[in-house]
Amino acid sequence: MVFSFSSAARDPDRAELRQLGETVRARLDAAPAAYRLPTDGIEIYAVADFLSSDDCRRMIAKVDAVARPSPTYNDNIDGGRTSYTGDVDPADPFVRTLQRRIDDLLGIDPALGETVQGQRYAVGQEFKHHYDYFLPKHAYWDEERRRGGQRSWTAMGYLNDVAGGGATDFRKVELTIPPRAGVLLVWNNMMPDGRPNPRTLHAGTPVTQGVKYVLTRWYRAQPWR
Structure with missing residues:
Protein backbone atom coordinates (compact mmCIF):
# COMPACT_ATOMS: atom_id res chain seq x y z
CA MET A 1 0.00 0.00 0.00
CA VAL A 2 2.89 2.37 0.68
CA PHE A 3 4.20 1.71 -2.81
CA SER A 4 0.83 2.46 -4.37
CA PHE A 5 0.53 5.73 -2.49
CA SER A 6 3.99 6.93 -3.48
CA SER A 7 3.39 5.94 -7.09
CA ALA A 8 0.13 7.88 -7.17
CA ALA A 9 1.82 10.92 -5.69
CA ARG A 10 4.66 10.72 -8.19
CA ASP A 11 2.47 10.00 -11.26
CA PRO A 12 -0.96 11.56 -10.61
CA ASP A 13 -3.89 10.78 -12.90
CA ARG A 14 -2.04 7.77 -14.28
CA ALA A 15 -5.11 5.60 -14.83
CA GLU A 16 -6.99 8.41 -16.59
CA LEU A 17 -3.96 9.23 -18.73
CA ARG A 18 -3.48 5.61 -19.74
CA GLN A 19 -7.13 5.33 -20.78
CA LEU A 20 -7.02 8.64 -22.63
CA GLY A 21 -3.92 7.49 -24.48
CA GLU A 22 -5.67 4.34 -25.61
CA THR A 23 -8.71 6.29 -26.79
CA VAL A 24 -6.80 8.90 -28.78
CA ARG A 25 -4.34 6.38 -30.22
CA ALA A 26 -7.16 4.26 -31.60
CA ARG A 27 -8.94 7.32 -32.95
CA LEU A 28 -5.89 8.68 -34.78
CA ASP A 29 -4.78 5.31 -36.08
CA ALA A 30 -8.20 4.96 -37.70
CA ALA A 31 -8.27 8.51 -39.12
CA PRO A 32 -7.34 8.50 -42.84
CA ALA A 33 -5.88 12.02 -42.66
CA ILE A 42 6.93 9.09 -28.53
CA GLU A 43 3.49 8.93 -30.11
CA ILE A 44 3.26 11.79 -32.57
CA TYR A 45 0.91 12.30 -35.50
CA ALA A 46 0.64 14.86 -38.29
CA VAL A 47 -2.42 15.94 -40.25
CA ALA A 48 -1.63 17.88 -43.41
CA ASP A 49 -4.02 20.66 -44.46
CA PHE A 50 -6.02 20.40 -41.25
CA LEU A 51 -6.26 24.20 -41.30
CA SER A 52 -7.33 26.00 -44.45
CA SER A 53 -5.62 29.18 -45.63
CA ASP A 54 -8.66 31.12 -44.37
CA ASP A 55 -8.47 29.37 -40.98
CA CYS A 56 -4.81 30.37 -40.73
CA ARG A 57 -5.43 33.96 -41.76
CA ARG A 58 -8.25 34.43 -39.26
CA MET A 59 -6.36 32.81 -36.41
CA ILE A 60 -3.24 34.90 -37.07
CA ALA A 61 -5.36 38.03 -36.68
CA LYS A 62 -6.74 36.73 -33.38
CA VAL A 63 -3.25 35.91 -32.13
CA ASP A 64 -2.05 39.41 -32.94
CA ALA A 65 -4.99 40.85 -31.00
CA VAL A 66 -4.12 39.04 -27.74
CA ALA A 67 -0.34 38.51 -27.97
CA ARG A 68 1.75 39.44 -24.95
CA PRO A 69 5.20 38.33 -23.70
CA SER A 70 4.98 34.59 -23.07
CA PRO A 71 4.83 33.52 -19.42
CA THR A 72 6.63 30.54 -17.88
CA TYR A 73 6.44 28.82 -14.52
CA ASN A 74 9.79 30.27 -13.47
CA ASP A 75 8.94 33.80 -14.67
CA ASN A 76 11.28 33.23 -17.61
CA ILE A 77 14.36 33.92 -15.51
CA ASP A 78 16.47 31.82 -17.88
CA GLY A 79 15.16 33.58 -20.99
CA GLY A 80 14.03 30.26 -22.38
CA ARG A 81 10.76 31.51 -23.88
CA THR A 82 10.98 34.74 -25.85
CA SER A 83 7.84 34.53 -27.99
CA TYR A 84 4.51 36.31 -27.62
CA ALA A 91 -16.69 32.06 -26.90
CA ASP A 92 -15.82 33.27 -30.39
CA PRO A 93 -17.82 31.15 -32.89
CA PHE A 94 -14.81 30.60 -35.15
CA VAL A 95 -12.62 29.53 -32.22
CA ARG A 96 -15.36 27.24 -30.89
CA THR A 97 -15.66 25.54 -34.28
CA LEU A 98 -11.91 25.11 -34.57
CA GLN A 99 -11.64 23.70 -31.04
CA ARG A 100 -14.42 21.23 -31.75
CA ARG A 101 -12.71 20.05 -34.93
CA ILE A 102 -9.55 19.30 -32.96
CA ASP A 103 -11.54 17.61 -30.17
CA ASP A 104 -13.39 15.45 -32.70
CA LEU A 105 -10.17 14.45 -34.46
CA LEU A 106 -8.71 13.21 -31.17
CA GLY A 107 -11.96 11.88 -29.74
CA ILE A 108 -11.41 13.80 -26.50
CA ASP A 109 -14.16 15.26 -24.34
CA PRO A 110 -14.05 19.05 -24.97
CA ALA A 111 -14.22 19.60 -21.19
CA LEU A 112 -10.64 18.30 -20.92
CA GLY A 113 -9.25 20.90 -23.32
CA GLU A 114 -7.52 24.08 -22.23
CA THR A 115 -8.37 27.33 -23.94
CA VAL A 116 -6.71 27.57 -27.34
CA GLN A 117 -3.54 29.67 -27.28
CA GLY A 118 -1.78 31.39 -30.13
CA GLN A 119 1.94 32.05 -30.25
CA ARG A 120 3.95 34.47 -32.38
CA TYR A 121 7.72 34.29 -32.88
CA ALA A 122 9.72 37.07 -34.53
CA VAL A 123 13.32 36.75 -35.72
CA GLY A 124 15.51 35.48 -32.88
CA GLN A 125 12.60 34.36 -30.71
CA GLU A 126 12.31 30.78 -29.50
CA PHE A 127 11.03 28.40 -26.83
CA LYS A 128 13.95 26.37 -25.58
CA HIS A 129 13.66 22.65 -24.84
CA HIS A 130 10.91 21.96 -22.34
CA TYR A 131 8.13 19.55 -21.40
CA ASP A 132 4.41 20.19 -21.74
CA TYR A 133 3.60 17.95 -18.78
CA PHE A 134 3.86 19.02 -15.14
CA LEU A 135 6.15 17.78 -12.39
CA PRO A 136 4.22 17.35 -9.10
CA LYS A 137 7.34 18.11 -7.07
CA HIS A 138 7.25 21.74 -8.22
CA ALA A 139 5.43 24.54 -6.43
CA TYR A 140 3.00 25.14 -9.30
CA TRP A 141 1.49 21.64 -9.06
CA ASP A 142 -1.12 22.36 -6.39
CA GLU A 143 -2.72 24.99 -8.61
CA GLU A 144 -2.46 22.88 -11.77
CA ARG A 145 -4.03 19.95 -9.94
CA ARG A 146 -7.05 22.14 -9.19
CA ARG A 147 -7.15 23.36 -12.80
CA GLY A 148 -7.46 19.91 -14.32
CA GLY A 149 -4.45 17.89 -13.27
CA GLN A 150 -1.79 16.48 -15.53
CA ARG A 151 -1.57 17.31 -19.23
CA SER A 152 -2.11 14.46 -21.64
CA TRP A 153 -2.03 15.33 -25.36
CA THR A 154 -0.80 18.43 -27.17
CA ALA A 155 -2.32 19.62 -30.45
CA GLY A 166 11.14 27.95 -36.27
CA ALA A 167 11.09 24.15 -36.43
CA THR A 168 9.73 21.99 -33.62
CA ASP A 169 12.63 19.90 -32.39
CA PHE A 170 12.27 16.70 -30.34
CA ARG A 171 15.94 16.19 -29.67
CA LYS A 172 15.69 12.98 -27.62
CA VAL A 173 14.23 11.16 -30.63
CA GLU A 174 16.12 13.15 -33.29
CA LEU A 175 12.94 14.49 -34.87
CA THR A 176 12.71 18.02 -36.28
CA ILE A 177 9.53 19.23 -37.98
CA PRO A 178 9.66 22.45 -40.02
CA PRO A 179 6.64 24.78 -39.94
CA ARG A 180 4.21 24.33 -42.82
CA ALA A 181 0.97 26.26 -42.94
CA GLY A 182 -2.10 24.17 -42.15
CA VAL A 183 -0.32 21.20 -40.58
CA LEU A 184 -1.57 19.98 -37.20
CA LEU A 185 0.85 18.06 -34.98
CA VAL A 186 -0.53 15.91 -32.16
CA TRP A 187 1.57 14.11 -29.57
CA ASN A 188 1.07 12.21 -26.35
CA ASN A 189 3.04 13.68 -23.45
CA MET A 190 2.62 10.38 -21.58
CA MET A 191 3.91 6.89 -22.14
CA PRO A 192 1.31 4.20 -22.90
CA ASP A 193 1.15 3.30 -19.19
CA GLY A 194 0.14 6.86 -18.25
CA ARG A 195 3.47 8.06 -16.85
CA PRO A 196 5.15 11.25 -18.18
CA ASN A 197 7.35 10.57 -21.17
CA PRO A 198 10.75 12.31 -20.89
CA ARG A 199 11.36 11.74 -24.60
CA THR A 200 8.76 14.40 -25.39
CA LEU A 201 11.31 17.10 -24.58
CA HIS A 202 10.90 19.63 -27.39
CA ALA A 203 11.69 23.15 -28.48
CA GLY A 204 10.49 25.83 -30.85
CA THR A 205 13.83 26.65 -32.48
CA PRO A 206 14.79 30.29 -33.16
CA VAL A 207 13.19 31.99 -36.13
CA THR A 208 15.93 33.25 -38.43
CA GLN A 209 13.78 34.90 -41.09
CA GLY A 210 10.16 36.04 -41.12
CA VAL A 211 7.54 35.46 -38.39
CA LYS A 212 6.12 32.19 -37.07
CA TYR A 213 2.54 31.71 -35.87
CA VAL A 214 1.13 28.61 -34.18
CA LEU A 215 -1.94 27.64 -32.21
CA THR A 216 -1.90 25.19 -29.32
CA ARG A 217 -4.56 23.24 -27.44
CA TRP A 218 -3.49 21.15 -24.49
CA TYR A 219 -5.64 18.50 -22.85
CA ARG A 220 -5.81 17.54 -19.18
CA ALA A 221 -6.58 14.32 -17.35
CA GLN A 222 -9.53 15.99 -15.59
CA PRO A 223 -11.93 18.74 -16.72
CA TRP A 224 -10.14 22.01 -17.36
CA ARG A 225 -11.02 24.84 -14.98
Whole structure:
Protein backbone atom coordinates (compact mmCIF):
# COMPACT_ATOMS: atom_id res chain seq x y z
CA MET A 1 0.00 0.00 0.00
CA VAL A 2 2.89 2.37 0.68
CA PHE A 3 4.20 1.71 -2.81
CA SER A 4 0.83 2.46 -4.37
CA PHE A 5 0.53 5.73 -2.49
CA SER A 6 3.99 6.93 -3.48
CA SER A 7 3.39 5.94 -7.09
CA ALA A 8 0.13 7.88 -7.17
CA ALA A 9 1.82 10.92 -5.69
CA ARG A 10 4.66 10.72 -8.19
CA ASP A 11 2.47 10.00 -11.26
CA PRO A 12 -0.96 11.56 -10.61
CA ASP A 13 -3.89 10.78 -12.90
CA ARG A 14 -2.04 7.77 -14.28
CA ALA A 15 -5.11 5.60 -14.83
CA GLU A 16 -6.99 8.41 -16.59
CA LEU A 17 -3.96 9.23 -18.73
CA ARG A 18 -3.48 5.61 -19.74
CA GLN A 19 -7.13 5.33 -20.78
CA LEU A 20 -7.02 8.64 -22.63
CA GLY A 21 -3.92 7.49 -24.48
CA GLU A 22 -5.67 4.34 -25.61
CA THR A 23 -8.71 6.29 -26.79
CA VAL A 24 -6.80 8.90 -28.78
CA ARG A 25 -4.34 6.38 -30.22
CA ALA A 26 -7.16 4.26 -31.60
CA ARG A 27 -8.94 7.32 -32.95
CA LEU A 28 -5.89 8.68 -34.78
CA ASP A 29 -4.78 5.31 -36.08
CA ALA A 30 -8.20 4.96 -37.70
CA ALA A 31 -8.27 8.51 -39.12
CA PRO A 32 -7.34 8.50 -42.84
CA ALA A 33 -5.88 12.02 -42.66
CA ALA A 34 -3.66 11.34 -39.63
CA TYR A 35 -0.14 10.04 -40.21
CA ARG A 36 1.86 8.56 -37.35
CA LEU A 37 5.44 9.74 -37.65
CA PRO A 38 7.91 6.84 -37.74
CA THR A 39 9.87 7.53 -34.60
CA ASP A 40 10.50 5.42 -31.54
CA GLY A 41 9.88 6.70 -28.07
CA ILE A 42 6.93 9.09 -28.53
CA GLU A 43 3.49 8.93 -30.11
CA ILE A 44 3.26 11.79 -32.57
CA TYR A 45 0.91 12.30 -35.50
CA ALA A 46 0.64 14.86 -38.29
CA VAL A 47 -2.42 15.94 -40.25
CA ALA A 48 -1.63 17.88 -43.41
CA ASP A 49 -4.02 20.66 -44.46
CA PHE A 50 -6.02 20.40 -41.25
CA LEU A 51 -6.26 24.20 -41.30
CA SER A 52 -7.33 26.00 -44.45
CA SER A 53 -5.62 29.18 -45.63
CA ASP A 54 -8.66 31.12 -44.37
CA ASP A 55 -8.47 29.37 -40.98
CA CYS A 56 -4.81 30.37 -40.73
CA ARG A 57 -5.43 33.96 -41.76
CA ARG A 58 -8.25 34.43 -39.26
CA MET A 59 -6.36 32.81 -36.41
CA ILE A 60 -3.24 34.90 -37.07
CA ALA A 61 -5.36 38.03 -36.68
CA LYS A 62 -6.74 36.73 -33.38
CA VAL A 63 -3.25 35.91 -32.13
CA ASP A 64 -2.05 39.41 -32.94
CA ALA A 65 -4.99 40.85 -31.00
CA VAL A 66 -4.12 39.04 -27.74
CA ALA A 67 -0.34 38.51 -27.97
CA ARG A 68 1.75 39.44 -24.95
CA PRO A 69 5.20 38.33 -23.70
CA SER A 70 4.98 34.59 -23.07
CA PRO A 71 4.83 33.52 -19.42
CA THR A 72 6.63 30.54 -17.88
CA TYR A 73 6.44 28.82 -14.52
CA ASN A 74 9.79 30.27 -13.47
CA ASP A 75 8.94 33.80 -14.67
CA ASN A 76 11.28 33.23 -17.61
CA ILE A 77 14.36 33.92 -15.51
CA ASP A 78 16.47 31.82 -17.88
CA GLY A 79 15.16 33.58 -20.99
CA GLY A 80 14.03 30.26 -22.38
CA ARG A 81 10.76 31.51 -23.88
CA THR A 82 10.98 34.74 -25.85
CA SER A 83 7.84 34.53 -27.99
CA TYR A 84 4.51 36.31 -27.62
CA THR A 85 1.39 34.37 -26.68
CA GLY A 86 -2.25 34.81 -25.73
CA ASP A 87 -5.49 32.93 -25.06
CA VAL A 88 -8.02 33.51 -27.81
CA ASP A 89 -11.67 34.07 -26.91
CA PRO A 90 -13.21 30.61 -26.32
CA ALA A 91 -16.69 32.06 -26.90
CA ASP A 92 -15.82 33.27 -30.39
CA PRO A 93 -17.82 31.15 -32.89
CA PHE A 94 -14.81 30.60 -35.15
CA VAL A 95 -12.62 29.53 -32.22
CA ARG A 96 -15.36 27.24 -30.89
CA THR A 97 -15.66 25.54 -34.28
CA LEU A 98 -11.91 25.11 -34.57
CA GLN A 99 -11.64 23.70 -31.04
CA ARG A 100 -14.42 21.23 -31.75
CA ARG A 101 -12.71 20.05 -34.93
CA ILE A 102 -9.55 19.30 -32.96
CA ASP A 103 -11.54 17.61 -30.17
CA ASP A 104 -13.39 15.45 -32.70
CA LEU A 105 -10.17 14.45 -34.46
CA LEU A 106 -8.71 13.21 -31.17
CA GLY A 107 -11.96 11.88 -29.74
CA ILE A 108 -11.41 13.80 -26.50
CA ASP A 109 -14.16 15.26 -24.34
CA PRO A 110 -14.05 19.05 -24.97
CA ALA A 111 -14.22 19.60 -21.19
CA LEU A 112 -10.64 18.30 -20.92
CA GLY A 113 -9.25 20.90 -23.32
CA GLU A 114 -7.52 24.08 -22.23
CA THR A 115 -8.37 27.33 -23.94
CA VAL A 116 -6.71 27.57 -27.34
CA GLN A 117 -3.54 29.67 -27.28
CA GLY A 118 -1.78 31.39 -30.13
CA GLN A 119 1.94 32.05 -30.25
CA ARG A 120 3.95 34.47 -32.38
CA TYR A 121 7.72 34.29 -32.88
CA ALA A 122 9.72 37.07 -34.53
CA VAL A 123 13.32 36.75 -35.72
CA GLY A 124 15.51 35.48 -32.88
CA GLN A 125 12.60 34.36 -30.71
CA GLU A 126 12.31 30.78 -29.50
CA PHE A 127 11.03 28.40 -26.83
CA LYS A 128 13.95 26.37 -25.58
CA HIS A 129 13.66 22.65 -24.84
CA HIS A 130 10.91 21.96 -22.34
CA TYR A 131 8.13 19.55 -21.40
CA ASP A 132 4.41 20.19 -21.74
CA TYR A 133 3.60 17.95 -18.78
CA PHE A 134 3.86 19.02 -15.14
CA LEU A 135 6.15 17.78 -12.39
CA PRO A 136 4.22 17.35 -9.10
CA LYS A 137 7.34 18.11 -7.07
CA HIS A 138 7.25 21.74 -8.22
CA ALA A 139 5.43 24.54 -6.43
CA TYR A 140 3.00 25.14 -9.30
CA TRP A 141 1.49 21.64 -9.06
CA ASP A 142 -1.12 22.36 -6.39
CA GLU A 143 -2.72 24.99 -8.61
CA GLU A 144 -2.46 22.88 -11.77
CA ARG A 145 -4.03 19.95 -9.94
CA ARG A 146 -7.05 22.14 -9.19
CA ARG A 147 -7.15 23.36 -12.80
CA GLY A 148 -7.46 19.91 -14.32
CA GLY A 149 -4.45 17.89 -13.27
CA GLN A 150 -1.79 16.48 -15.53
CA ARG A 151 -1.57 17.31 -19.23
CA SER A 152 -2.11 14.46 -21.64
CA TRP A 153 -2.03 15.33 -25.36
CA THR A 154 -0.80 18.43 -27.17
CA ALA A 155 -2.32 19.62 -30.45
CA MET A 156 -0.27 22.30 -32.23
CA GLY A 157 -1.10 23.83 -35.59
CA TYR A 158 1.23 25.77 -37.84
CA LEU A 159 -0.48 28.90 -39.15
CA ASN A 160 2.09 29.98 -41.74
CA ASP A 161 5.18 28.93 -43.64
CA VAL A 162 8.31 30.41 -42.08
CA ALA A 163 11.12 31.73 -44.26
CA GLY A 164 13.82 30.51 -41.88
CA GLY A 165 14.04 28.53 -38.64
CA GLY A 166 11.14 27.95 -36.27
CA ALA A 167 11.09 24.15 -36.43
CA THR A 168 9.73 21.99 -33.62
CA ASP A 169 12.63 19.90 -32.39
CA PHE A 170 12.27 16.70 -30.34
CA ARG A 171 15.94 16.19 -29.67
CA LYS A 172 15.69 12.98 -27.62
CA VAL A 173 14.23 11.16 -30.63
CA GLU A 174 16.12 13.15 -33.29
CA LEU A 175 12.94 14.49 -34.87
CA THR A 176 12.71 18.02 -36.28
CA ILE A 177 9.53 19.23 -37.98
CA PRO A 178 9.66 22.45 -40.02
CA PRO A 179 6.64 24.78 -39.94
CA ARG A 180 4.21 24.33 -42.82
CA ALA A 181 0.97 26.26 -42.94
CA GLY A 182 -2.10 24.17 -42.15
CA VAL A 183 -0.32 21.20 -40.58
CA LEU A 184 -1.57 19.98 -37.20
CA LEU A 185 0.85 18.06 -34.98
CA VAL A 186 -0.53 15.91 -32.16
CA TRP A 187 1.57 14.11 -29.57
CA ASN A 188 1.07 12.21 -26.35
CA ASN A 189 3.04 13.68 -23.45
CA MET A 190 2.62 10.38 -21.58
CA MET A 191 3.91 6.89 -22.14
CA PRO A 192 1.31 4.20 -22.90
CA ASP A 193 1.15 3.30 -19.19
CA GLY A 194 0.14 6.86 -18.25
CA ARG A 195 3.47 8.06 -16.85
CA PRO A 196 5.15 11.25 -18.18
CA ASN A 197 7.35 10.57 -21.17
CA PRO A 198 10.75 12.31 -20.89
CA ARG A 199 11.36 11.74 -24.60
CA THR A 200 8.76 14.40 -25.39
CA LEU A 201 11.31 17.10 -24.58
CA HIS A 202 10.90 19.63 -27.39
CA ALA A 203 11.69 23.15 -28.48
CA GLY A 204 10.49 25.83 -30.85
CA THR A 205 13.83 26.65 -32.48
CA PRO A 206 14.79 30.29 -33.16
CA VAL A 207 13.19 31.99 -36.13
CA THR A 208 15.93 33.25 -38.43
CA GLN A 209 13.78 34.90 -41.09
CA GLY A 210 10.16 36.04 -41.12
CA VAL A 211 7.54 35.46 -38.39
CA LYS A 212 6.12 32.19 -37.07
CA TYR A 213 2.54 31.71 -35.87
CA VAL A 214 1.13 28.61 -34.18
CA LEU A 215 -1.94 27.64 -32.21
CA THR A 216 -1.90 25.19 -29.32
CA ARG A 217 -4.56 23.24 -27.44
CA TRP A 218 -3.49 21.15 -24.49
CA TYR A 219 -5.64 18.50 -22.85
CA ARG A 220 -5.81 17.54 -19.18
CA ALA A 221 -6.58 14.32 -17.35
CA GLN A 222 -9.53 15.99 -15.59
CA PRO A 223 -11.93 18.74 -16.72
CA TRP A 224 -10.14 22.01 -17.36
CA ARG A 225 -11.02 24.84 -14.98
